[in-house]
Structure formats: C-alpha cells, structure tokens
Amino acid sequence: MTSQTITDGPRSKHAQLRDALVELAVHELGPDAAIPSERVLMSTYDVSRSTVRKSIDSLVADGLLRRIHGKGTFVSRPRLESRLHLASFSQDMRRRGLTPSTVLLGIEPHRPPVDVAAALDLDDDARAWRLDRVRLADGQPIALERGWYPQAPLPDLDRRDLSGSLYEILKDGYGLGIDAAEQTLWGESADVATARRLDAPLHTPLLVFRRVSRSGDLPLEHVVSRYRGDRYQIHMSLGPDALGPAPRTTKG
Amino acid sequence: MTSQTITDGPRSKHAQLRDALVELAVHELGPDAAIPSERVLMSTYDVSRSTVRKSIDSLVADGLLRRIHGKGTFVSRPRLESRLHLASFSQDMRRRGLTPSTVLLGIEPHRPPVDVAAALDLDDDARAWRLDRVRLADGQPIALERGWYPQAPLPDLDRRDLSGSLYEILKDGYGLGIDAAEQTLWGESADVATARRLDAPLHTPLLVFRRVSRSGDLPLEHVVSRYRGDRYQIHMSLGPDALGPAPRTTKG
DNA sequence: CATCCTCACTGGTACGTACCAGACCGTACC
C-alpha cells in the first residue's frame, strides 16, 4: 500500500497525486490494468475531482494512461509511452515512471569553446554559464551533462535551484520556454573521468547527445549529454503519418 | 471582429473557444502578442473561467500559446514542422550523399529466438528467414544487421537479390510496403566478432537499433542493426509537439 | 430464449467560488 497522503505545502496537490498515480500504475499495476475511478481517488486521497482529473490529464498527455469513456482509465503499454520528442530529462524520466534527481557539479561563467559560441550566437569574447550536472533516475546515475547558457538573457542563473528541471526555470523564471531544438546523436566509449562520474566501468558505451535549444529565435542552450548506453534506451514510433502522401518513403 | 459566440450544442464550448482563440492568435494577433486575459475571455464569450482555462491549456500543450504567471498569455512563435522518416539504410545513405552497398553474409530459414517470434506474431515452432548483412557507405563498413522475416508471406526471399534495398523488394516484389515501425536505440560496445565484421577496433562504441516493421497489421521485419558510433550520427529536429518525434538523418 | 430497458457505474463538460502567487505601477516616504 503506497497511498501516501496528499498534503498542503509548497508542492501542489495535483503534482503529488500525479506522482502517486505513476507509482501505482508502474509499480503496483501494470499495462492495461485499470486505475481506481476518479470518484474513488477523490475519497482515497481526499482531494476534489478536478484535482484528480488534472493529475490524470497530465499523465494522459504524457502517454502513461489512457481514458475510455464509460469504462475507466487504464495504464498504457510501455511501448507507447516513450516517444522521442522535445522533453527535458525530468519529463523524460517521469514519463518512464522513474524519479529524476540531479547532482550539481558546478556552475560558473566561462569563455565557451568556439563551436559553442557559434551555436549560441555569442561574440568571441563573451562569457556564458557553464553548468555541469549528473542526472539520476531512481538514484542511479544515468547521464553526465555539460550545458552552456548565455549570460545576458539569464542573469543570476547561478542563484537558482538547479537540481530540478532547467527548462522549467527558463520558462517560469525567465519567461523563455524552449520550443525547438536541433539534436545530434552518436556513440562514444566512456573515458576515465566520465566513467567515474557515472559510476560505470571504463569503456562503457555511451549515447552522446549534442543539443542546441531555442526559445523562438534565441539560442538558449548548448548541451552535451552523455547517457549510459546500457541503462538508457530511446524508443521511437515511426508511424504512417510520418511517411507523407507518397507511397515511397518521403525525402528531405 | 471574429468574436463568434459560443453556444450549447454537439460541439463542446471549450472546443469552440479553442478554435476562436486559434483564429484570434493566428489571424488577428501575431507571435509574441498577448491574448486577452482569462477573466476578459470569460465575459467576452460568456463562459466560465475553467472553460477558458481548458481551452488555453490545450493550446499551450500544442505549443501555440505560452503562459507567463503574472503577465499574461502570449502567442508563440510558429513551431518547427517536424516529420520523421522511415528510411531504409539505402535511402538514408543516399540522402547523406554516400553510396550504399551491401555484403551478404547469409540468408537461411531458422527458428527465431522467442522475443523475435513474439514480435513477428509467429508460433513457437515456426521458422523465419534470418538475414545477415554488412552495410557499407562509400565502401566503408558502417553497420552490421541481423534481420528476421516471416516465411509465409515472403516465399523465395532467399532467391532475391539482397544486395540492395530490402524495403523495395518487399514493396515491389511482394506488394507489402512498410508503413510503420517501432524502434528502440541503445549503446553497446563492439565484441570481437562484431568488431571484425565492421573492420573496427575492439570495444568501438556502437549504436544499436532494434526495429520491428509492419505492413499494415502484419509484422514483416525484426532487425537489429549495429552501427559504428564513431562513423554514424543521427540528426534530429525537435519541436514541442508531444506527438511528433522527428529523426532526420543528415551527414555526420 | 432473445430482446429490451433500467440502473449503476465510468469518464466528460461546465458552472461558480475562493484564495494564492507573480508582475507591475504609482505613490508615499526617507
């Protein structure tokens, strides 16, 4: 029984309930199982129905649950859960039913390398925040990230709480929501420093993402993330709408 | 003036309001403009605030609007069109400006492993074609593939010319075009046999794709491809679209 | 036995209310 109670506090009730439902769906129930009805959840957690619905709404949007009118709300098949889209690490992990956390290694202003400066549209002598973090899922190290962020639009970034979703800080703290990104992916093998940070053996295969993210036309992030290839997988659905009208595969 | 009234009827109010807001945001306002506040929209359209919020919620989820607490709700910049590609190796390489070629290692009927049989909807004792190939780009080995194909819908597959695009054979030879796939990607490190086949050093980082492809409801292919992580990169454009992954391969 | 109807569930829509929290501006104060 994990029906922890929902309390008033800094964390919203629907966020707490959402976590409880993820826990329930992933760890106690399984794919295709029905979760308790909305009215049952109301009394179980002592919240209103609109709060229950808001929690479920977000999990449906994330693909973890699906609703069937007149029948109930059900846990989705895992393979439909994770699609490759513009998600932050935190969102990504929650969608997989894992609890994200972060170890902050450091944030300091530095002069970025030329390729980073070019990607962020910075002058050669400009400085930028250099943020190093280890990202964990259920307490296990998954990824090592080095991100670069321009200083001008993001003053005092070093005074923020950088243990959570940076995308939420950008959006809620600066009004700069990430809405597009270009990403390149390749493979590497872990060197000594990376292996130590990820608590992994030397030469562990890594999935390396280089991402440049924008808010509108403004480049806000250049981040290289090294994921443990043995613990992290990417799922993609290549659906029929991806093919376009032509019978042969689309180009460009 | 496009403030059409919201009426009771078969179409929900929040859906009508949503359309009205799209019209307003796209055709009357523009990027970065503020839409009327929620309380103004309430009285303008004579609906409750929760209905207003529900309409805005869905447009925020779609990326058309963004909210800033204390300031207002604003029209987003148009988001990237992102489509994914269901490309074969041959198509993929040609798009990169490289010449694809193939070394056929062998094709034989075998009893597939249980996970493969399950993915292909085969009985436990059924046999399937097992096809091993090395894929090259401009003469250099890039990927090692092991594919499984059901025998029943694909008689005489072993008599075809398997040095080119298998997807073209399926489509032109059997009338079975691949129109959907599920793909999973992770990292591995090359073992001795794989390294030799790819003419690569031991422990070369690999990008491993497992793909199950379908023609309609019929699973036609289960293939595991091991790409050299140092020679092969994947490039993708990511939009905020929750539905829309968008791997777009480019030259690495 | 088959069919229809009712009823008790499920989620879906919509309302109104209350209060909290962030952003901004003008004014009073130092």
Add this chain to the structure above:
DNA sequence: GGTACGGTCTGGTACGTACCAGTGAGGATG
C-alpha cells in the same frame, strides 16, 4: 532621487456542484 509599500492587474490552485454521455450487467418482457 531612490526605495518601500500597496493596489491591482495577471495566471495558478483547489474546492464543490450539477448534469451529460458511454458502458455493461441484470432483470423484466415478449
């Protein structure tokens, strides 16, 4: 002039109520 404060905008959270609509089981009816 600069600062602090308060009023008043903004969106955010949460409650309760009412009723509509789809589903399915079980009983009444032919």
